[in-house]
Amino acid sequence: MNFYVLTLFPELIDGIVNTSITGRAIKKGVLRVSTVNIRDFSTRRDGRVDDYPYGGGAGMVMEAEPVAGAIASVKEKAPGARVVYLTPQGPVLTQTKAEELAREKDLVLLCGHYEGIDERVLDEYVTDYLSIGDYVLTGGELGAAVVIDAVSRFVPGVLPNEDSARFESLQDNLLEYPQYTRPVEWRGRKVPDVLLSGDHSAVSAWRAEQSLKRTGERRPDLLKNHYRVFCLTAGGDKASAAGAEFLNAVSRLGEVFSFDRRKLIKSGWQFKKNDLAIFACSPGAMTEDERFQKVKGNGTPAVILLVSDQETAGESEAAAHMRSLLEQKGFRVIAEEMLPDETEGRDIPGMAISVREKLLQLS
Ligand SMILES: C[S@@+](CC[C@H](N)C(=O)[O-])C[C@H]1O[C@@H](n2cnc3c(N)ncnc32)[C@H](O)[C@@H]1O
Numbered sequence: 017m018n019f020y021v022l023t024l025f026p027e028l029i030d031g032i033v034n035t036s037i038t039g040r041a042i043k044k045g046v047l048r049v050s051t052v053n054i055r056d057f058s059t060r061r062d063g064r065v066d067d068y069p070y071g072g073g074a075g076m077v078m079e080a081e082p083v084a085g086a087i088a089s090v091k092e093k094a095p096g097a098r099v100v101y102l103t104p105q106g107p108v109l110t111q112t113k114a115e116e117l118a119r120e121k122d123l124v125l126l127c128g129h130y131e132g133i134d135e136r137v138l139d140e141y142v143t144d145y146l147s148i149g150d151y152v153l154t155g156g157e158l159g160a161a162v163v164i165d166a167v168s169r170f171v172p173g174v175l176p177n178e179d180s181a182r183f184e185s186l187q188d189n190l191l192e193y194p195q196y197t198r199p200v201e202w203r204g205r206k207v208p209d210v211l212l213s214g215d216h217s218a219v220s221a222w223r224a225e226q227s228l229k230r231t232g233e234r235r236p237d238l239l240k241n242h243y244r245v246f247c248l249t250a251g252g253d254k255a256s257a258a259g260a261e262f263l264n265a266v267s268r269l270g271e272v273f274s275f276d277r278r279k280l281i282k283s284g285w286q287f288k289k290n291d292l293a294i295f296a297c298s299p300g301a302m303t304e305d306e307r308f309q310k311v312k313g314n315g316t317p318a319v320i321l322l323v324s325d326q327e328t329a330g331e332s333e334a335a336a337h338m339r340s341l342l343e344q345k346g347f348r349v350i351a352e353e354m355l356p357d358e359t360e361g362r363d364i365p366g367m368a369i370s371v372r373e374k375l376l377q378l379s
Contacts, residue, residue, distance in 0.1 A: 026051035057085030080137035094122035102156035106145030118170030127156025250275035251301025259296025265368030284310035299334035313347035
């Protein structure tokens with residue numbers, strides 16, 4: 017992935033990104049971070065790029081033209097790149113946003129200084145506004161370094177073990193469980209027995225419970241955005257494989273239930289408001305099954321994934337029919353996707369990110 021950082025202080029960026037994990041990724045060629053000094057595009061003899069604000073007031077404002085020149089110089093190399101302006105006025109960076117940005121090939125990060133940048137050049141070029149927190153920094157460089165660090169963790173090849181980007185704090189709007197390493201006992205404090213048991217399912221259950229407990233204690237605000245994710249599948253292996261893949265991309269804690277297994281949902285299935293229900297099936301396979309009658313929502317967000325060999329008029333009708341049945345049952349359908357049953361050409365991680373962003377907007 018290529019980052020282009022437009023700044024008045026390139027040395028600030030270079031010092032941070034060339035160290036540790038991002039530094040190694042740059043050496044390996046998995047990441048490229050290029051800095052562009054906005055001062056090089058000054059239109060004035062003295063090299064200045066700032067001027068007094070119209071209307072008066074404290075401080076200086078960065079002029080439009082040097083910023084436009086710096087952006088244009090990068091656009092020659094990366095014409096379609098999104099231009100992200102680091103600003104306290106943007107939405108605050110989240111783990112989901114970092115994952116979404118990591119899907120870009122090129123990203124331009126624009127750092128302001130002084131009182132900010134002339135609004136007109138922002139209107140002309142900026143595609144995204146991003147803050148790194150509700151406080152005001154002197155310049156955008158620390159923000160750009162934070163974005164590069166958080167985004168890079170999702171770029172394949174940056175972390176030694178790619179799973180570690182997904183399996184840590186905030187993936188499901190939960191904090192991570194406590195971690196321990198050797199020795200087993202330190203100053204009289206022992207590692208919890210379950211972690212020494214070798215029983216993987218007991219370890220997973222303990223970690224899930226600790227995550228929930230810790231989030232409740234330390235970041236209760238996150239819990240309103242935490243969804244338990246379930247995937248119901250029907251209509252064969254391809255539908256259930258697509259459902260499972262989608263669920264894994266949305267949550268590390270989800271569960272899959274298949275209508276193809278006879279015993280499912282004998283007594284009915286009641287979803288809650290903070291559940292996400294994914295219905296992955298071939299057209300008609302689920303709605304025609306009598307057990308579908310027993311599925312109920314309670315303002316529950318739902319995703320329809322229709323998996324079939326080709327898009328047909330019948331398929332859109334099946335999706336519309338399913339949507340209306342689900343809405344009658346108390347679900348809020350937030351996404352509806354037709355998926356080819358062949359894996360090639362489908363972008364399940366991209367769909368999952370967009371669903372996670374929609375969930376964040378619901379609360
Ligand atoms: C002193 S700030 C300007 C703040 C501006 N006058 C305002 O009130 O919105 C200078 C620059 O620092 C960067 N910056 C400040 N706080 C930031 C934050 N929380 N996140 C990202 N960038 C920030 C922006 O690039 C901004 O242009």
